[in-house]
Amino acid sequence: xxxxxxxxxxxxxxxxxxxxxxxxxxxxxxxxxxxxxxxxxxxxxxxxxxxxxxxxxxxxxxxxxxxxxxxxxxxxxxxxxxxxxxxxxxxxxxxxxxxxxxxxxxxxxxxxxxxxxxxxxxxxxxxxxxxxxxxxxxxxxxxxxxxxxxxxxxxxxxxxxxxxxxxxxxxxxxxxxxxxxxxxxxxxxxxxxxxxxxxxxxxxxxxxxxxxxxxxxxxxxxxxxxxxxxxxxxxxxxxxxxxxxxxxxxxxxxxxxxxxxxxxxxxxxxxxxxxxxxxxxxxxxxxxxxxxxxxxxxxxxxxxxxxxxxxxxxxxxxxxxxxxxxxxxxxxxxxxxxxxxxxxxxxxxxxxxxxxxxxxxxxxxxxxxxxxxxxxxxxxxxxxxxxxxxxxxxx
Amino acid sequence: xxxxxxxxxxxxxxxxxxxxxxxxxxxxxxxxxxxxxxxxxxxxxxxxxxxxxxxxxxxxxxxxxxxxxxxxxxxxxxxxxxxxxxxxxxxxxxxxxxxxxxxxxxxxxxxxxxxxxxxxxxxxxxxxxxxxxxxxxxxxxxxxxxxxxxxxxxxxxxxxxxxxxxxxxxxxxxxxxxxxxxxxxxxxxxxxxxxxxxxxxxxxxxxxxxxxxxxxxxxxxxxxxxxxxxxxxxxxxxxxxxxxxxxxxxxxxxxxxxxxxxxxxxxxxxxxxxxxxxxxxxxxxxxxxxxxxxxxxxxxxxxxxxxxxxxxxxxxxxxxxxxxxxxxxxxxxxxxxxxxxxxxxxxxxxxxxxxxxxxxxxxxxxxxxxxxxxxxxxxxxxxxxxxxxxxxxxx
Numbered sequence: 001x002x003x004x005x006x007x008x009x010x011x012x013x014x015x016x017x018x019x020x021x022x023x024x025x026x027x028x029x030x031x032x033x034x035x036x037x038x039x040x041x042x043x044x045x046x047x048x049x050x051x052x053x054x055x056x057x058x059x060x061x062x063x064x065x066x067x068x069x070x071x072x073x074x075x076x077x078x079x080x081x082x083x084x085x086x087x088x089x090x091x092x093x094x095x096x097x098x099x100x101x102x103x104x105x106x107x108x109x110x111x112x113x114x115x116x117x118x119x120x121x122x123x124x125x126x127x128x129x130x131x132x133x134x135x136x137x138x139x140x141x142x143x144x145x146x147x148x149x150x151x152x153x154x155x156x157x158x159x160x161x162x163x164x165x166x167x168x169x170x171x172x173x174x175x176x177x178x179x180x181x182x183x184x185x186x187x188x189x190x191x192x193x194x195x196x197x198x199x200x201x202x203x204x205x206x207x208x209x210x211x212x213x214x215x216x217x218x219x220x221x222x223x224x225x226x227x228x229x230x231x232x233x234x235x236x237x238x239x240x241x242x243x244x245x246x247x248x249x250x251x252x253x254x255x256x257x258x259x260x261x262x263x264x265x266x267x268x269x270x271x272x273x274x275x276x277x278x279x280x281x282x283x284x285x286x287x288x289x290x291x292x293x294x295x296x297x298x299x300x301x302x303x304x305x306x307x308x309x310x311x312x313x314x315x316x317x318x319x320x321x322x323x324x325x326x327x328x329x330x331x332x333x334x335x336x337x338x339x340x341x342x343x344x345x346x347x348x349x350x351x352x353x354x355x356x357x358x359x360x361x362x363x364x365x366x367x368x369x370x371x372x373x374x375x376x377x378x379x380x381x382x383x384x385x386x387x388x389x390x391x392x393x394x395x
Numbered sequence: 396x397x398x399x400x401x402x403x404x405x406x407x408x409x410x411x412x413x414x415x416x417x418x419x420x421x422x423x424x425x426x427x428x429x430x431x432x433x434x435x436x437x438x439x440x441x442x443x444x445x446x447x448x449x450x451x452x453x454x455x456x457x458x459x460x461x462x463x464x465x466x467x468x469x470x471x472x473x474x475x476x477x478x479x480x481x482x483x484x485x486x487x488x489x490x491x492x493x494x495x496x497x498x499x500x501x502x503x504x505x506x507x508x509x510x511x512x513x514x515x516x517x518x519x520x521x522x523x524x525x526x527x528x529x530x531x532x533x534x535x536x537x538x539x540x541x542x543x544x545x546x547x548x549x550x551x552x553x554x555x556x557x558x559x560x561x562x563x564x565x566x567x568x569x570x571x572x573x574x575x576x577x578x579x580x581x582x583x584x585x586x587x588x589x590x591x592x593x594x595x596x597x598x599x600x601x602x603x604x605x606x607x608x609x610x611x612x613x614x615x616x617x618x619x620x621x622x623x624x625x626x627x628x629x630x631x632x633x634x635x636x637x638x639x640x641x642x643x644x645x646x647x648x649x650x651x652x653x654x655x656x657x658x659x660x661x662x663x664x665x666x667x668x669x670x671x672x673x674x675x676x677x678x679x680x681x682x683x684x685x686x687x688x689x690x691x692x693x694x695x696x697x698x699x700x701x702x703x704x705x706x707x708x709x710x711x712x713x714x715x716x717x718x719x720x721x722x723x724x725x726x727x728x729x730x731x732x733x734x735x736x737x738x739x740x741x742x743x744x745x746x747x748x749x750x751x752x753x754x755x756x757x758x759x760x761x762x763x764x765x766x767x768x769x770x771x772x773x774x775x776x777x778x779x780x781x782x783x784x785x786x787x788x789x790x
Contacts, residue, residue, distance in 0.1 A: 006447070006484075006487040006676075007487060008439075008483075009440065009442055009443065009444060009469065009471060012440035012443075014437070014438065014440065014484055014487070014488070015436075015437065015438040015439075016437065016484075016492070017437060017498065020435070020436035020438050021435065021436055035733055036732075036733050036734065038709040038712075038734065038735025038736070038755075040412035040416065041410075041412055041415035041419060042410065042412060042415060043410040043415050044409050044410075045403055046503060046517055047407060047461075047505075047516075048403070049402070063466075066442075066465065070507065071459075071507045072507070078441075087401075088401040088402075088403075089411075092401040093409070098749050098753060099739070100738055100739050102735070108441060112465065112466045121442075122440055122441055133738050133739040135715075135739050137715060137736070138738040138739070140721070141721075141736060141738055144721075144725070229719075229722060230721035230722050230724075230725050231725045231726070280400075280401040314433040317433075324624075326532070326535070326536075326621065326626075327624060329625075330625050331626070333431045333432070337431075338430055338431050339431065341432070341536060343525060343530050343532040344494070344495050344527070344528040344530050344532075344533070345530065353493075354493050358493060360433075
């Protein structure tokens with residue numbers, strides 16, 4: 001790279017204000033729901049001892065992990081997910097964290113993924129987990145929270161798919177991966193893949209058929225009941241007998257959330273994993289959790305037009321055309337308005353162009369001892385008194 | 396390190412819920428003020444090409460920077476501050492960012508500092524900068540925002556110190572560093588240091604004296620006027636003729652904020668730096684900004700007892716003692732309450748202990764077909780109807 005060339009690393013992103021603002025809107029909406037269910041924030045460091053992270057994500061994980069030796073000769077690694085750090089926290093602060101521990105965690109993770117597949121190397125993970133309970137109430141609560149999150153974001157056709165990972169007991173991981181693709185490639189596609197993996201065609205179709213026709217397990221039925229009894233619409237939750245979720249650390253129920261009007265894959269997923277969080281504690285710590293697919297959710301919201309048009313942003317530009325401009329701007333702020341003062345030179349045309357380019361809807365202009373409020377959309381401007389300004393802006 | 400031992404790297408921190416919640420409170424308060432002045436969010440990646448960052452922070456910076464070679468053989472470095480990335484952004488997206496560009500940025504930075512001095516290796520920076528204007532209005536606005544921030548956080552005795560870095564023209568950087576310590580070590584201390592640095596005692600005292608007695612520069616006086624004319628109390632802003640700020644990249648006014656009732660140093664600082672942001676653009680881009688000392692501000696708030704006692708946290712625990720518990724919890728949430736449902740087993744004593752340990756003030760108990768609300772502080776419990784619950788909790 002040319003040292004004087006300003007560019008980001010491949011797979012890494014800048015978020016300019018218009019995007020950063022939308023990301024923040026999603027996060028604030030999600031956090032409000034998490035908090036309303038008593039979930040609490042947790043943050044862990046970006047760097048951990050390498051030994052904490054390696055060997056926890058399979059060979060693929062160790063390969064994609066950002067690892068290096070720091071200035072003090074320590075082997076360190078960058079956050080790869082938020083579950084292993086959670087396992088560390090649960091062990092390290094066992095005495096300070098009464099169980100069940102319900103936490104949300106919203107931090108970036110780092111994976112040296114192939115960027116040609118459109119993957120990012122730094123991306124935000126939004127996780128909620130309930131640690132320390134085997135009760136199906138915990139599973140049901142996670143489902144409720146996620147449904148509530150997407151409802152709060154404005155999704156109209158959201159659905160939670162649910163299955164029991166134990167339905168696949170006795171089936172190889174490699175076959176499970178194929179079965180999981182049923183929706184994408186259809187029964188023939190799955191059968192073909194299974195045949196490639198050593199099944200004869202008849203057995204493959206029988207296996208698939210038996211899975212599809214199986215009734216929900218007792219646990220699935222129980223959790224669906226718990227969610228609906230808690231006041232959620234039954235149509236929002238659907239038994240999906242071939243849903244498998246790739247990760248083989250799930251030990252019970254698994255979930256995936258999708259929007260029927262956004263047919264590009266699930267928006268997030270999770271499930272019960274009772275054998276993972278104890279790795280540093282030396283005892284079994286049951287857990288159930290969910291990871292919101294943040295980038296996917298953002299894309300879906302763009303696609304479906306779910307971002308509010310009045311996302312918190314500057315409501316008025318006060319032009320630098322009068323010595324009292326600063327004071328008037330502050331008075332409006334004290335009344336709760338979001339107001340920018342143009343701080344550079346006094347040329348009015350330049351200031352109007354600035355407001356236009358930034359999409360600021362109203363501009364305050366001082367001229368001949370009078371105040372004018374200009375509506376940038378219509379181009380109209382009218383004289384206003386200082387006292388009537390708040391009311392005028394509220395319109 | 397023993398692989399099975401759960402611990403964080405030295406200089407890195409976990410933030411458990413009670414701390415994370417307070418950090419979030421500070422950030423939300425600051426962001427509200429930033430937004431009210433039309434400042435916009437910006438995020439940049441954790442990793443940059445090494446060449447973007449090296450050579451920008453002096454030898455010390457290059458030494459403390461976390462740098463490594465990634466899996467693809469690229470030399471990369473971890474965010475060291477938010478100013479150099481801002482310079483990159485301003486060059487890279489010149490066409491998309493109308494100037495003046497006012498942005499806030501709140502991300503972690505990484506420095507391999509000596510942890511024995513109580514320094515952290517990963518810490519949050521909270522920066523605001525106005526890019527692309529030389530107007531003193533921009534300086535005055537930054538000062539207003541910071542005063543407003545600390546006022547919003549509840550600080551009663553906040554003061555902004557201000558000086559003009561150009562007052563030190565012709566004085567060596569090494570001497571400036573000593574003069575900057577006047578408040579800490581007194582005039583004799585400064586004179587002694589200057590003598591050690593080659594001044595004769597008489598010259599040292601004369602220099603210090605002339606600085607102390609100098610009137611505010613025209614720029615300082617102008618900006619103080621602008622801030623007071625904008626509605627801020629004159630007592631909140633004070634000319635400090637020996638204030639220097641260590642960094643030699645400042646080119647004009649410099650500021651430092653301190654709380655008179657927290658005598659452990661400044662809570663943040665900033666100033667005008669007109670020669671830095673153009674490094675990737677090849678042209679001069681004036682700027683003025685401020686960095687809130689986040690950890691210091693947090694400590695001061697703890698010390699001064701400024702965190703609200705009712706910081707957003709769970710208001711009631713609904714015990715798992717009735718099948719309708721989930722539904723009732725959801726009804727309360729729909730009315731805006733923050734409610735946790737106990738999801739584990741049904742033992743009531745255990746649930747009360749849990750509420751107590753987590754500091755949840757109210758507990759809902761179902762017994763013999765009745766609902767009881769227990770006040771955890773007084774220990775009193777009384778029967779309530781489902782309909783009266785919201786009103787009872789509001790009390």
